[in-house]
Amino acid sequence: MGVFDDLVGQERAAVTLRRAADGAAEMLAGGPGGGMTHAWLFTGPPGSGREEAARAFAAALFCPDRGCGHCDMCHQVAIGSHPDLEVVRTEGLSYGIKETRQLILRAAGAPTLGRWRVVLFEGADRMPERASNALLKAIEEPPPKTVWLLCTPSPADLVITIRSRCRVVTLVTPPTAAVAHALVTRDNIPPDMAESVARATQGHLERARRLALDPEMRARREAVLSIPRSLTGLGECVTAAERLVDTAKKEAEAVSSALDEGEITEIRKIYGEGSSGKGLNKGLIRGGAGALKDLEKLQKSRATRTQRDVIDAALLDLVAFYRDVLAVQFGAPVELANEDRRADLDGLARSSAPEETLRRVDAIMHCRERLAANVNPQMAVEAMMISLRQPRL
Structure with a gap:
C-alpha cells in the first residue's frame, strides 16, 4: 500500500x-x-x-x-x-x-x-x-x-x-462505513463498536478511534448528551454549564501538567540553573529567566486552547444531537449520529417545533464563536444553556 x-x-x-x-x-x-x-x-x-x-x-x-x-x-x-x-x-x-x-x-x-x-x-x-x-x-x-x-x-x-x-x-467527511472499516482493520476494534463510534463522531477518524479505545471519553460524551433533557430550569442550566466548563478545565490541567514540568526542567537545565563552578556563565543563567517567562506564557496559552478545544468538542456533540432531533422532526431518511439515544431524540422532537431546534443549533454555534473571541467560558456556556432550555417533560 x-x-x-x-x-x-x-x-x-x-x-x-x-x-x-x-x-x-x-x-x-x-x-x-x-x-x-x-x-x-x-x-x-x-x-x-x-x-x-x-x-x-x-x-x-x-x-x-x-x-x-x-x-x-x-x-x-x-x-x-x-x-x-x-x-x-x-x-x-x-x-x-x-x-x-x-x-x-x-x-x-x-x-x-x-x-x-x-x-x-x-x-x-x-x-x-x-x-x-x-x-x-x-x-x-x-x-x-x-x-x-x-x-x-x-x-x-x-x-x-x-x-x-x-x-x-x-477533503470531505469520510463515510461512516469507510471509518468503521479503518478502525476494524487498523486498530482491531470490534465491528459493532467501530460502526457505533464512526456514526457518533460523524466520520471523524481520530476522534472515533479515541472514543472506541478510551472509556473515560465515552463517559464524557454520554454526560454531554444527557444535557438537553436536563435543562428544565435556570438552576439546571447554570449547573450544566458549571459542570461542562469545570470538566474542560480539569482535562486541560491534566494535559498541561503532563507537559509543563518536563519543559520547565529542560529549560532550567539548558541555562545552567542549579550549577556551580568558576566556568559557569552567569549571564547565561540570567538569560534563562527570560526563556522561562516565554515558556510559561506559551504553556498558559496552550492550556487555554486545550480547555477551549475540549468545550468545543462537547458543543459539536450537542450540535449533532440537535441535528438528529431536526431529522426526526422532518422524518428525514438520514443516518442519525445518536441512534443509541433514540428515546431522547423522539421526546425532544415531539416537545418542540423545528424552528426551536434550529434556534438551539444557532445558540450553540454562537457560543463557539464567542469562545473563539475569548469570551469568558462560563458566561458563554451559561448563556447557551439558557437558550437550550427545554420545557419539563
Missing part, C-alpha cells in the same frame, strides 16, 4: 495528489512538472484528515517511488524525522509574527537530501494578520525547491492573498 491508500474516504483528493507527485518528479528531472506547484492549501471539516493528506503528499515528494509507503523516506516522514520536513503545530491560541519570521528563514534553506524542502503548517488559520502578511511574501517568492503545505478547515480561514496563491485540495 502507498501513502495515499491510507487516506480514508478521500479518493478524489488522492488522485489530485498522485498527479502532483508525478509532476514533481518530472520537475526534478528537468521536465514541465504539470500539476505541481509550490504552495498547497488542504481544507476540509474536522476529522477529514487534512494533516494526514498533507503528510502523505510530503512523503510522495521525498520518495523516489512517489509515496510507496515502505521506503526510508516514507518512514522518516511518518515518524517525523525527515530532515527536509518541518511540521508546524500551533500549540497556543495563535502563531505569532516572531515565530512566522523564524519559520520563513528556516524554509528558505536548501534541501538537505536534494529533492524538496517541505513546510507542513497545521492550523494555519491561527495566524494573526501580521503573521499572514509575512507568510504571503514567502509564498509569493519562494526558493526553487521549497513547498508550503497549509492546513485549514476552510479556504476562507486564510487571507485571500494567500489562498489565491495556493492550489486548494478539498
Whole structure:
C-alpha cells in the first residue's frame, strides 16, 4: 500500500495528489512538472484528515517511488524525522509574527537530501494578520525547491492573498462505513463498536478511534448528551454549564501538567540553573529567566486552547444531537449520529417545533464563536444553556 491508500474516504483528493507527485518528479528531472506547484492549501471539516493528506503528499515528494509507503523516506516522514520536513503545530491560541519570521528563514534553506524542502503548517488559520502578511511574501517568492503545505478547515480561514496563491485540495467527511472499516482493520476494534463510534463522531477518524479505545471519553460524551433533557430550569442550566466548563478545565490541567514540568526542567537545565563552578556563565543563567517567562506564557496559552478545544468538542456533540432531533422532526431518511439515544431524540422532537431546534443549533454555534473571541467560558456556556432550555417533560 502507498501513502495515499491510507487516506480514508478521500479518493478524489488522492488522485489530485498522485498527479502532483508525478509532476514533481518530472520537475526534478528537468521536465514541465504539470500539476505541481509550490504552495498547497488542504481544507476540509474536522476529522477529514487534512494533516494526514498533507503528510502523505510530503512523503510522495521525498520518495523516489512517489509515496510507496515502505521506503526510508516514507518512514522518516511518518515518524517525523525527515530532515527536509518541518511540521508546524500551533500549540497556543495563535502563531505569532516572531515565530512566522523564524519559520520563513528556516524554509528558505536548501534541501538537505536534494529533492524538496517541505513546510507542513497545521492550523494555519491561527495566524494573526501580521503573521499572514509575512507568510504571503514567502509564498509569493519562494526558493526553487521549497513547498508550503497549509492546513485549514476552510479556504476562507486564510487571507485571500494567500489562498489565491495556493492550489486548494478539498477533503470531505469520510463515510461512516469507510471509518468503521479503518478502525476494524487498523486498530482491531470490534465491528459493532467501530460502526457505533464512526456514526457518533460523524466520520471523524481520530476522534472515533479515541472514543472506541478510551472509556473515560465515552463517559464524557454520554454526560454531554444527557444535557438537553436536563435543562428544565435556570438552576439546571447554570449547573450544566458549571459542570461542562469545570470538566474542560480539569482535562486541560491534566494535559498541561503532563507537559509543563518536563519543559520547565529542560529549560532550567539548558541555562545552567542549579550549577556551580568558576566556568559557569552567569549571564547565561540570567538569560534563562527570560526563556522561562516565554515558556510559561506559551504553556498558559496552550492550556487555554486545550480547555477551549475540549468545550468545543462537547458543543459539536450537542450540535449533532440537535441535528438528529431536526431529522426526526422532518422524518428525514438520514443516518442519525445518536441512534443509541433514540428515546431522547423522539421526546425532544415531539416537545418542540423545528424552528426551536434550529434556534438551539444557532445558540450553540454562537457560543463557539464567542469562545473563539475569548469570551469568558462560563458566561458563554451559561448563556447557551439558557437558550437550550427545554420545557419539563
